[in-house]
Amino acid sequence: MRNNLRIVNYLSIGTRCGRPGTRIGGVRIHFHRRIERVTHKRLNLSWFHFGGVEMKRNKLALSLAGLLLGPAAGVAFAQSAPAAAPLDQQTPAQQQQAAPAPSNAKQLQTITVTGSALPRVDTETPSPVTxxxxxDIARSGFTTVxxxxxxxxxxxxxxxxxxxxAGFxxxxxxxxxxxLTVNSTLVLIDGKRAASYPxxxxxxxxxVDxxxxxxxxxxxxxxxxDGASSIYGSDAIAGVVNVILKPSFQGVQGSAEVGNSQHGGGFHKNATLVAGMGDLDTDHYNVYFxxxxxxxxxxxxxxxxxxxNSQNLTGIGGPDLRVGNPLNTNGSTIGTVAPATLGTPGNLLTGVATGPFQPLRPCTDGTQAVTVPGTGPGTGTYCAQDNAYQYGFAQQxxxxxxxxxxxxxxxxxxxxAYASLSYYESQLHANGTPSQIQSGVPNNTDTITLPPGNPSNPFPGQYALINYAFGDIPTATDTDTHNLRAVLDLQGTFGDWNYEASVAGNRQWMQYTNLGLISYQxxxxxxxNGTYNFANPASNxxxxxxxxxxxxxxNNHADMDVFDFSVNRELFDLAGGPAGFASGVQFRHEAQLQQELNPGGIYQGLGDTFITGARNVSGIYAEFDAPLLENLEMDASGRFDHYPRVGNNxxxxxxxxxxxxxxxALRATYSKGFRAPQFxxxxxxxxxxxxxxxxxxxxxxxxxxxxxxxxxxxTIPYALEEGSAGNPNLKPEKSQSFTAGLVIQPVSWLNASIDYYNIRKSNVIVPADPGVALLNYYQTGTVLPGYTMQFDTPDPLHPTAPLRPVFVGADYINGNWLKTTGVDLDLQAxxxxxxxxxxxxxxxxxxxxEWKEDVxxxxxxxxxxxxxxxxSSGAGTPRTRANWANTVEYGPFSLTATIYFTSKEYESAEDVTGTVKCFDALGPNGGPLAGNxxxxxxxxxxxxxxxxxxxxITFTASVDNVTDRKPPIDPLNYAANLYNPTYDFAGIVGRFWNVGVKVKF
Structure with a gap:
């Protein structure tokens, strides 16, 4: 939506630190000698060089510049042109010389900033926006959103x-x-909601993927x-990411890039093309793809x-975690067998070893023979296999x-008006490690045996306790995701009102395939029947x-169909200028189906998920912007939403x-938000x-x-399944948010902002605590009301002892609260x-x-x-994250160096252990692997x-992880082998080279 103004005098547009000026049409205009605009990232701020205005330089400016740039600041002062006197101190001749002719009238266009429904030229709202x-994206070298x-x-x-x-x-x-997790950050495309990942x-x-x-x-x-439920409704508790696509394009622009890792693997190819024609002002149309x-x-x-690259951690003071040791109830692709009897006659799942174990075949395929001394049960030779080295991947x-x-x-x-259509396909092929014959759930096969006469049983007339991994059955996860999205949008003016009406339809669908899972039956x-040959798998x-x-x-899918209609206008004059008003309504249809992952518990060692739901949601919102004084602006907004079976908010x-x-400039916001229960x-x-x-x-x-x-x-860890079921009585999560910030532009070449945030969520939707139910069972032998438990087969050595749980589950519940506070810093020069x-x-x-939760x-x-x-998948909550980008441009050359930093993490997690103590047990004597x-x-x-x-033609080149920095060792993260893929992925990839070319006509 646009609100066009024509100014014939020399002017500048009000920024977050601009001078007080006259407000025209809801926009503050500042009169100066000339204006030059340069846009930068991170801060929601446009840069302006004021040729006829000298801005104040004070101690704060110098200290910030020193911290940011060091000696460069002094060089800049030395080589900058002398500033002219302020406009009110110039002579009439100077003013006449600086004034542009009326024929050079400037057409100003407003934009709508994320978090506000009001179009504005002054893009700095009370909320912090990056x-x-x-x-900026081109300078970063990134090729994906x-x-x-x-x-x-x-x-x-x-x-x-x-x-x-390996995640869900x-x-x-x-x-x-x-x-605050992915479901508390709202992702928009051109200000409109998008379908969820299936x-x-x-x-x-x-x-949203x-x-x-x-x-x-x-x-x-x-x-x-900042919280934005007052404009966008549910899910915008932590903030909003709004991806804004090109409104028009003329010409042809393309790029091609290839890259590779210095250490092997990860060969990268990328190509783009954008082509368009038509000038909106002269041709009245533009089309591009x-x-x-x-x-x-x-x-x-x-x-x-x-x-x-290894599971054998003895080289760094840890244990040998290679598979194959029957004492740890896991097997290699070679496998082991030991003579056995059945604890329960006729039940092949109750084997008890009566003698030493031995390999099913020679230790080949990258395995290593390891002998446990002795002659009785629990002794013998097995083939140790390093799954991380043989089957592990850092990138798929x-x-x-x-x-x-x-x-x-x-x-x-x-x-x-515009109409848009997009289609996107994303494919993943993720290789996994071979499935084990041993599994705790949903059926315990840790003590499974081969009957006498089985072709792989080397003990005549005896049962054989077997440990084995199915190396001849490749394990992989494949996803093939399709995203189809169409939008119709009309923007215009009716009387004093600006309006926008749009319809968006978005469907994602996916085929999700798991290969290599073992069917229990x-x-x-x-x-x-002896049909599978464990001793010679090549014959299968x-x-x-x-x-x-x-x-x-x-086959899964998700839908998001949305109708939006909004209006805005000026209302009346206040001391600081005209007040602005905006309002809108939204109707949307949401649906999602994720077919059952493991129907009937067919597959061993596989969790289960089933998601279904559809609903029609409606909302109405309004925003009022009031320039109370020349230097004081107030903005108020609110939204009413209705969710079926959830209620109103x-x-x-x-x-x-x-x-x-x-x-x-000083800014502050207070807001309430909510998140309706998802499907x-x-x-x-x-x-x-x-x-x-x-x-x-x-x-x-x-x-x-x-x-x-x-x-x-x-005493040995096993797979415990924890389940949660949808609860029709859940209440929405509620939040209260407060932000307060300071924005300064003490000199024309420096901008800085610092913003404090404080978010408190209540009625947090969480799984019921399984630890409470487990402890109650171990102490009393009973199952708490509201919980469901399933139990393992008896302990082969103590068959009459109480059974251990293999499943514990309950409905989702509304927990108490969580709170997080912190500060964001942005500096630009x-x-x-x-x-x-x-x-x-x-x-x-x-x-x-702080990031605290009441559990x-x-x-x-x-x-x-x-x-x-x-x-967080064991990734944790780093206290500090930062990046510092420095760009030098000289003629046709441009070079950007960016440093990324993530702070250390203490290896504990109260939500697992209930204590702040370190719970890494991979080091010597069961202590932490890292001494501290x-x-x-x-x-x-x-x-x-x-x-x-x-x-x-422009040539491009980049080097990621220039110093080839290795990731810090992380023994707790279960999403990768000894490193944190969430924050330290660049370390495991290592130095990576890219070269490319861009063409434009």
């Missing part, structure tokens, strides 16, 4: 990295501002770091350094591509393998912006996943352990030197002060630790350069 332009957005320092705990292939939402990437995170959280948004068509990305394609090859862990194969087309027609100066049939036919491991295929927000001086939390949906834990580690009392004689049944060199420096950082009456703190463990129980901080840098050969 703006990332297409030029997910990489761009997740580099924002405010993205923290709960974010979903593309490299987490494999093949996706999501943003979690303020560490797979939900952890079986509960719906979110950033990898299905076309980067080639992006004009800019606005990141609102964009196309992009990207492919990344896998990176094997075997190509990376120790210890990240991905292939993505899409098309975007947009047609815009301008009816007249006030009315225009198929396994039993193969063992009973494809049909035999398929009977043991049939493919698991699910009203979300208000108020913001203030005060400029006590021409170079400083994964609603009736009919459920989810179940696994944690590795021992009965002893679950807090069982000494009496329970003694009943088992402290056997492996209670821009220098133009006399010799034609331009230098731009931008620093962005986020410091979290069953106990307040747990996670900031600076690897908690919340389950929520701390995962170190991680700092790395990227270089991106370009050379403009002529007006049509």
């Amino acid at each position: 703006v990332i332009t297409a030029q 997910s990489d761009v957005v997740r580099a924002v320092s405010a993205d923290n705990s709960g974010t979903i990295p593309p490299s987490f292939y 939402a494999a093949g996706s990437a999501g943003v979690a501002l303020r560490g 797979l939900v995170d952890d079986g509960i959280r719906s979110f 950033l990898q299905t948004i076309p980067l080639a068509a992006v004009e800019r990305i606005e990141v609102l770091k 964009s196309a992009e394609w990207e492919q990344d090859q896998p990176i094997r862990l075997r190509d990376r350094d120790y210890p990240f 194969y991905t292939n993505r591509g899409g098309l975007y087309a947009r047609y815009t027609f301008k009816f007249n100066d006030t009315t225009r 198929g396994l039993l049939n193969a063992i009973t 036919s494809a049909s035999v393998r398929n009977s043991v491991s049939p493919p698991d295929i699910a 009203f979300s208000p927000k108020v913001g203030l912006k005060w400029k006590p001086f021409d170079w400083v 994964g939390e609603s009736a009919g949906s459920f989810s179940a996943g696994f944690v590795n834990s021992s009965v002893e580690g679950q807090g069982a009392p000494a009496s329970f352990l003694a009943a088992h004689g402290n056997s492996n049944y209670v 821009h220098f133009t030197f006399g010799n034609g060199i331009t230098y731009i420096s931008e620093l962005q950082g986020t410091q979290i002060f 069953a009456g106990e307040v747990e703190s996670y900031v600076g630790t690897q908690g919340p463990y389950n929520l 129980c701390t995962m170190s901080s991680f700092t790395y840098g990227n270089l991106v350069g370009s050379y403009k050969f002529n007006d049509h």
